[in-house]
Amino acid sequence: MRFLTPCVLLLAVACAHSPAPSATPAKAAKAAKAAKAAATLPAMEPPATPPPGWLMLYRADTLMRQGKYAEVLPLYQQAWAAGNRKGDAAYAAACVAARQGRKDEAMTWLERSVENGFRDAEWMKQDEDLSSLRELPAFIALLARIPSRPPHAEAGGGGGGNPELQRLVDEDQADRRPPAGPITPDHWKQIAERDQQRRQRVSELLDAGAAKTGADFFAAALVFQHGNTLEDYARARELAAEAARRGHPRGLWLTAAAWDRWLMKAGQPQRFGTQYQFGKATGKMSLYPVDPSVTDAERERWGVPPLAELRPEL
Known part of the structure; x- marks a missing residue:
């Protein structure tokens, strides 16, 4: 090699x-x-293209942080239909569905998450987002299957x-x-x-x-x-x-x-807008200054959302 x-x-x-x-x-x-x-640092061209549905997942995560759960599931569904098969994204969708009392849909997303690499059974047992599912036979059976599943390599990895x-x-x-x-x-x-x-x-x-x-x-x-x-x-x-x-x-x-x-x-200044810094005065993580000459089209080539959509604080 x-x-x-x-x-x-x-x-x-x-x-x-x-x-x-x-x-x-x-x-x-x-x-x-x-x-x-x-x-x-020498400039670099993107070494690959962004994964399918990446912007939908970013927007879903933003809405989750804002507590707008009703708007989140359609974005996960769109990302899934576009070909995104991230286990952690499917798990997040399961959490949203469970919060809304949509137990069957939540279990479908949980099954997908395990099929696509999610293996943290211990966290599933304590995650309050999934509390409404814990007594379901399907949930108990899924937990029992996880230890026998092989370690999952990222799709395409x-x-x-x-x-x-x-x-x-x-x-x-x-x-x-x-x-x-x-x-x-x-x-x-x-x-x-x-x-x-x-x-x-x-x-x-x-x-x-x-x-x-x-x-x-x-x-x-x-x-x-x-x-x-x-x-x-x-x-x-x-x-x-x-x-x-x-x-x-x-x-x-x-x-x-x-x-x-x-x-x-x-x-x-950072190029894309992926990094945050802790402000002692505010006690919060705020977006580190971004180079204004970098366009949203360039961010898109790297799988980073438009500047206006970047979260100002974490």
Whole structure:
């Protein structure tokens, strides 16, 4: 197979001389900030086309956040008819139907979600959205079948994913599920340490040629997306693009998100509008500034909604 190497970061250097010994910490910090802002990342064409029904699913998610459940199910139905077979989208549709008391429809969506990769039986048991279904024989039978179902590779992702890469990304995601209370700084410090260990192991697996499928490269990209350096985000973009080329349905979006995260880390406006930042004054996650020169047509090529439809806050 072709080995992937980390993207080379091109830095525009304003001065070839080392800082003078007498430079104050404030000046050094200012110089470091200027160097970061001058960083560039090579442009890239979309490595794939957006999956079918992607905009309908985004709009459905937005309406769910607004509590407009009656308007959501038609969008999931349209996305399904368009060919979108994401297990988590089908699961979300099941939750909406169950909330509305449409139990038969909810069970149909739940069956679809499991057929298309949803495997979190423990969450299904405690998800309050599904409370109206828990006593149904069909629900109990579905829960009993999940442990015997094989691990699901994303449609088009190549199948046969590397189990260690999948385990690493599962651990990455588990670390980011909210605990019983707020995530404390100490908790985030522990997560950061585990993130570093995961990136190191993923690098070793990539060097050994362990990544073969779109699912493998997507898992590796997601681990690097949770890094903390420009190099981490550049590599995440490269790995996500390879996942997209190999057919992973979320590879294209993750490529755009890694690009945006690189720009945010460099102190530059993001291109697409995938990244949010925490505002200490508001206590909310707000959309990070977006480059006004990037058109909605360009966003569409990357599976990102029009600027006017991007949520201002999370």
